[in-house]
Amino acid sequence: MKFGFIFPKANVLKAIEFAQEAENAGWDGFFVWEPIYGVDAWVTLSAIACNTQDIRIGTMITPVSRMRPWKLASELITLDNISKGRVNLSVALGAIDTGFAEFGEEIDRKTRAELLDEGLEIITRLWKGSFSFTGKHYNIRESSFFKREPPPSIVQKPNIPIWVVAAWPRMKSIQRALKFDGIIPSIKTQEGKFDEVTPEHIKQIKDFIDVKRSLKNSFDIIVEGTTPLSNIKKGREIVQPFEEAGATWWIESMWFAKNFDTVLERIRNGPPK
Numbered sequence: 001m002k003f004g005f006i007f008p009k010a011n012v013l014k015a016i017e018f019a020q021e022a023e024n025a026g027w028d029g030f031f032v033w034e035p036i037y038g039v040d041a042w043v044t045l046s047a048i049a050c051n052t053q054d055i056r057i058g059t060m061i062t063p064v065s066r067m068r069p070w071k072l073a074s075e076l077i078t079l080d081n082i083s084k085g086r087v088n089l090s091v092a093l094g095a096i097d098t099g100f101a102e103f104g105e106e107i108d109r110k111t112r113a114e115l116l117d118e119g120l121e122i123i124t125r126l127w128k129g130s131f132s133f134t135g136k137h138y139n140i141r142e143s144s145f146f147k148r149e150p151p152p153s154i155v156q157k158p159n160i161p162i163w164v165v166a167a168w169p170r171m172k173s174i175q176r177a178l179k180f181d182g183i184i185p186s187i188k189t190q191e192g193k194f195d196e197v198t199p200e201h202i203k204q205i206k207d208f209i210d211v212k213r214s215l216k217n218s219f220d221i222i223v224e225g226t227t228p229l230s231n232i233k234k235g236r237e238i239v240q241p242f243e244e245a246g247a248t249w250w251i252e253s254m255w256f257a258k259n260f261d262t263v264l265e266r267i268r269n270g271p272p273k
Contacts, residue, residue, distance in 0.1 A: 001242075001243040002249050003028050003272070004249055005029070005030055005251070005266075006060050006252065006255070007030065007031070007263070009257075010038050012039050014260055015044050016044070020052060022055060022267050023055040025269070025270040025271075026270045026271060029056040029058070029251070030048065031251065032045060032060070033060060034061070035099075036066070036100070037099070046078075049079060049082045055086070056086050056088055058090055059088075061092045061094070062090060062091050063091075063092060063095075064115065065094060065119070066094065066100070066105045066106070069119040069138065072119070073122070074151070076089055077154055077160070078152075085155035089163070090165070090184060090222075091120065091163070091164055092165035093112045093116060114137060118133075118135040120162065124162075127154055127159055161182060163180070163182035163183065163184055163222055164183060165177075166185060167185075167194075168187055168201060169204075174205075178212060178219075179215075182219060182220030182249075183205065183209070184222045184224070185201065187201055197224075199241040202223065205221060206245060206246030209221070223249065223251065224253040225242075225250065225251070226252065227239065229262070229265060229266050230269050232273075238272070252266065254266060
């Protein structure tokens with residue numbers, strides 16, 4: 001199992017500093033959130049890439065429905081080169097209560113799902129060199145410009161990893177994730193409410209993936225959670241059942257941390273390995 005940390009605050013200079021601390025403390029990944037307005041995730045990650053050596057970096061998460069897919073594909077391929085192949089993309093429909101309606105973004109769930117699917121297809125096609133796409137929401141035509149000035153090659157092979165938030169056991173949502181490189185599961189009850197992810201859920205998801213996924217490249221199962229501030233042994237007791245069930249990443253998520261000192265203390269205490 002690998003261990004990541006989500007930086008829960010909106011301060012670019014602290015994010016750079018804390019990413020260096022995370023790398024020194026043995027964390028495997030450092031992730032930032034992507035607001036509608038505020039500290040830009042991709043500028044932040046580029047700065048982090050220039051100030052770290054080995055730690056993986058990425059978003060947690062990117063709502064593709066409000067992105068121009070070609071712009072997002074460009075940001076990722078650029079950051080992949082800057083970081084020498086250390087970037088991940090995590091995607092979802094996004095939380096509309098973060099300002100979607102206020103900024104005129106799409107709030108209809110079905111439409112956002114369509115935009116997510118088309119956006120991901122465009123991004124992955126562009127990385128393969130295809131500059132044409134015809135869909136419900138996007139249409140891209142071939143251009144001779146890219147033959148004269150081709151974009152850079154992706155460092156990571158076969159591609160930049162894409163992790164997809166998916167609701168278990170909603171099959172349409174799960175099938176979307178299976179097309180890519182990892183799943184960030186959420187649990188949705190028959191009543192349509194979200195529930196806590198448990199090791200039992202992870203085992204069910206792992207068994208389903210082993211049977212249903214046809215692609216042969218590696219596939220991650222990502223669990224977000226919180227472990228004690230300074231009790232690594234207790235943290236390991238929390239994490240181990242998820243690892244045994246098949247999770248490959250634990251992402252420490254201190255979303256409601258009161259201050260920077262608490263966040264820094266948790267980072268410096270290291271992952272619950």
